[in-house]
């Protein structure tokens with residue numbers, strides 16, 4: 001378990017360790033953003049560390065965004081195909097699709113100069129990926145169900161169970 005750190009604007013910034021959270025609390029850089037806390041025992045003392053902290057002063061974070069990766073794209077899109085909308089766990093023609101049936105599609109194919117990047121990649125099911133082939137969606141007559149964007153939060157740190165108290169801040173980013 002760890003602590004979700006928010007900017008003064010309530011935007012999620014990062015996930016930090018309890019040690020770092022305590023450091024920030026002691027230096028009065030942060031305040032609790034939730035009533036929910038974890039109790040840590042340090043010798044005789046019990047420390048209550050809120051599971052969501054908010055910086056007292058806004059820090060400007062350059063919009064570098066999360067680092068692109070194939071796993072990150074699949075996670076961002078929650079294993080839902082950008083062309084037909086089917087999601088892992090759903091059934092088509094009697095066949096249940098698994099995560100392995102999805103891959104990362106380059107909207108502008110790499111063979112045509114398309115880059116690895118959040119805006120040029122999306123999750124696609126096997127069938128749609130096959131159908132699209134080495135074409136742009138426009139050439140293939142396929143429509144995007146949403147516009148691929150750079151995620152606001154680094155999804156890759158959010159594996160596994162996410163504390164209930166974080167979800168309101170992460171919104172659609174976590175399932």
Ligand SMILES: [Zn+2]
Nearest residue numbers: 081084125128
């Ligand atoms: Zn599809």
